[in-house]
Amino acid sequence: MTISEYIELLFNDYTLRTITLGTAILGAVCGMLGSFAVLRKQSLLGDAISHAALPGIAVAFLITGAKDSNTLLLGALISGLLGAFWIKSIITKTHLKSDTALGLILSLFFGVGMLLLTFIQKQPNANQAGLDKYLFGQAATLLEKDVWFMAIVTSVCLGVLLLFWKEFKLLLFDPDYTKTLGFNIKFLDTLITSFIVAAIILGLQTVGVVLMSAMLLAPAAAARQWTNSLAIMVALAATFGAFSGVIGTGISASYPNLSTGPVIVLVASVFVIVSFIFSPGRGLLFKEIRFRKNRNDLKLHKTLSFMYDIAKNHDDISHPHTVKILNNFQGYTKKSLHKLEKENLIVLIGSNWSLTEEGFFKAKNLYNQHIETND
Amino acid sequence: MTSAQIEIQLIACIVAIACAIPGVFLVLRKMALISDAISHAILPGIVVGFFVTHDLSSPLLIIFAAFTGILTVFLVEFIQKTGLVKEDTAIGLIFPALFSIGVILIAQNANDVHLDIDAVLLGELAFAPFDRLELFGTDVGPKSLWVIGTILIITLSLLITFFKELKVSTFDAGLASALGFSPVVLHYGLMTVASVTTVGAFDAVGAILVVALTIAPAATAYLLTKDLKKMLFLSVGLGVFSAISGYWLAHGLDASIAGSIASMLGVVFLSVFLFAPSTGMISVMYKQQRQKIEVLLLTFLLHLKNHKEKKERHVNHLGEHINWQKSQAKSVLELALKNNMIVINDDIASLTEKGNVFTENAINYITDHSEEAIEEMKKDFFLFRG
Incomplete structure (x- = not known):
């Protein structure tokens, strides 16, 4: 299949178009928010939260008994936030360090999620099949309404980001100064963490729990190499993320037996390697x-x-x-x-x-x- | 209990012990997440090893996977050394990439490989007793019991042999290298043990729950003690307790054994996190609350000492002058009364003899930190203890 044939297919084929759009939007929003995660030295927060979302999905299913993706994602969001704030309180209230806190929450929440999922599988309810797609993600199950939902969440994120741009930037580089200026840093901190959690939850369906952290990190780490300006970095990371999504979907659609999530992650890793080596200022x-x-x-x-x-x-x-x-x-x-x-x-x-x-x-x-x- | 049940619990306990020991050192060295990275990144190693051996519990597979684990550590450190990104970002970049390669390798060869990502990631302890090891035609027990048992024996002997070195290099890397132990050798040795344990355990409990068994007991024990030996014993004990109680939880719910073990670890950690005597959330919050009131009390006593006028010492004046809320003012007044620091006549507070002495001592303490002056007060107050 040549490139032009592929592009033609992209416009005509509903599934391919939906998936490409979905992964592009996902890549963009992850790159955008990932920049903040990387700069705040919370790179692995994404990994922890994506795992922590699993019990939420299971509990949401147990309560509603239906496989409506919006309620499941709401459950994931709640348990992801719970994980994020528990991590924060472990770090601030005890002498355990952030790596231990992240690893703890990641593995413990995931364990509870596994317990619930296997428990659900034994229930006499035929509806439960396919819950484990959240583990590894299945871009192929993306529907047009999912893409719309992603687009709406992304634009809300973008809007809030632009609205509080100055404050976020200040918080990022000098939290103490931000506090002395009278900004409510707890609120800002919660806001940015919630957005990072939301972006992760959005990606669960597409790339899955395990690979979600790379979606968040890789574009941002690549973008960081090219610039020292936050605005340019965020824009670049969004672009890299979107391109990883589009190219990854393209590659996985062109060959048999290639799941989309891992390919997107590998494409994003290529962006990282290229940036590490060839960026003019910092490159190796x-x-x-x-x-x-x-x-x-x-x-x-x-x-x-x-x-x-x-x-x-x-x-x-x-x-x-x-x-x-x-x-x-x-x-x-x-x-x-x-x-x-x-x-x-x-x-x-x-x-x-x-x-x-x-x-x-x-x-x-x-x-x-x-x-x-x-x- | 059937013999299969006993065997499953035995395997679970040995896995828990084998994971807990390197876990203690990883947590203390602030490298807990490296176990997460290793557990994911060994996937391509397992897949390639499986292509070669076609046997999931072959020793060769363990060598392949352990090699991938060490490669991961090496790559993470390489990226970190370039200074382009922070350490945590380096970890977050490496393991998803390696994991993706593993997933794609499996998917590409799905037809001739009986290897499932679910199986690698999640594991299934319930099936472990069915894979038997036969020596000279006789059945000597489940294969994974032998594999993880061997790993545990190696880990234990390494731990006992190099305990002193590990201890020194964990708490003071500079001293360790000055004394002539190579920190690099110890570091990579520990990483090798962690990788091998992860590989040996993934078959039984799955890659992600290995992380739970590695980090959670050590973190819980660290909240309870600051003595390395006690911490080791405690984390082994907590791991074994969670393994056995987790097994019975899974038995009751008819759910994943590994998931229940991790959930039990979570319950244990949560209760220690909340109720630990000196480091738990509740005791920390109680202490902070006490200290807050004591500081307020001191402020109040100083205020009384500084003002002879009745107007300034009126009970209602507290709210106006020091900006306290009603409930806060009330609790401070009660504390002061309870300790016989003040007397209140017609809503006018005045210092008692004891209160006067206390305030003076407190001022002395604050101004020149003379510890001796307050030995007596330490009994009543948290504030001067730390």
Whole structure:
């Protein structure tokens, strides 16, 4: 299937269109809110909450006895929030650290959820089949109304985010200052945590409990590498998330036996790897290049200063010396000599070198913080 | 009890003990979530190992998976060292990616692999007794009992041999390396044990509940004691208790055994979290409440001491001057009266002799921290104890 065929299919096929739209919206909202989670050092909150949502789904089913996805998601939301606030109270009220609190809530809630799910499965009610799709997610079950629901939640999130942008930004980088300015940081904190929980719950149906945390984290971690501005980071993360959704859905639709959730996560991971390596400011590749360049510069400087030490003992600084003198000094290569010549710092004649005026001046002031001007 | 029931409980207990021991060190080293990461990330290792061995409880599979676990730790540390993201983000990026690879591998080979993600993630203890190990033609017990039993023996012997080293490196990594134990070797050793235990246990209780068995007993024990040896014994005890009571809960509800064990762990943790004598929520809140009132009382006594005028010492004046609410003012007054600090005549409060001395001592304590002056008062008040 070529790309153009795929795009044509995208417009004609109801299921594919719905799923693509759904995963794109999900990726965008997760990227947007994930940026806050990553910057607040709550990266793994997503993992904990997505697991903590499971008992809520089971309890909602037990109470209503129906498989209406909205009530189930409401149950998930409540138990997710319960988990989030319990984590918070463990961290603030006891000496247990955040990693322990997250791991505890994650595994304990999930265990209760498993208990309830297996209990439900034994009930004489034919309706219960398919509850476990929330474990691993099934993008294929997305309906148009689900996508509408996602779109509405996303726009509410976006609206509130824009409304409280200044406050959230302040809270993110300096909570104490925010408090002294008189903002209600408890309210803001609860608001942003609730939105993160809501985004996670939205994704459960599509990518499932286990992989939800990556949806939240990966686009944000990738976006972080390209910018130091919060607004750009949020926008970039939303874009990365949306593209992961669209590309992941495309790949999984084009091959048999590929579930959508894991493919989306892998696509998002590719975004992360590419960002880690190729981002201009922080990326590993450019860091390495800069590192090498600095090392070469340092070597050139060393060579130059060695030459200066020799030349300063002569009345004529441009007196030629043989290259052989440099032999007991390890810092030079043919290449570095040519480079020095190219920068007009030395002159090479045959196997002799001599410092230029400019080279002598530069070498003299190499380690001098206050460079004297020559004129 | 049938023999199968006894065997299931035995396996559950041994899994609980084997998980609890590395769990204590993971919790103390603030690396609890690495167990979550390992338990998910070993999936591709298990799948590849399964392609090779075609046997879910083969020792080779454990080696494959343990290798993947260590690879996970290595990758997390590699990403962390680049400084591009924080440690928790590094964990959150690595394990879903590896898990996804595992899921896709299973789905791609669904036809020739009898391996279910549900089985890996959730496990089923109830079936463990049916997979028997036969040695020289005789039945020697369930296979998973032997696997996890061996792991437990190795863990225990490592723990006893390297207890001192582990202890020092956990609480003071700098001292440990100064004394000549390599923190890196200990770190990776612990990670290897954690990986191997996770792999050995996932077959019985599933990947996610391994996390519960690893973290929950250790965290609960940590709330109850600050002594490493006591913490180890307590977490083993709590793990075994939850394993057995969880089994009977599952038996009663006809539900997943692993799920019930985790739920029991949750119940145990919740009750300790709420009711632990000195670190529990209730005692912490009670203490905070007491301290708040005591601070108020002190403020009130200082106020009385500073003002001789009747107007300032009128009971109703408290609300106006120090901005207290009625109930708050009342509880402070009652506390002061109960301790014979003040007397009230015609709604005018004045310090008694005892109250006067107390206030003076308190001022001394606050200004120059002379501990001796308040030895007597410590009996009555929380405030000066810490």
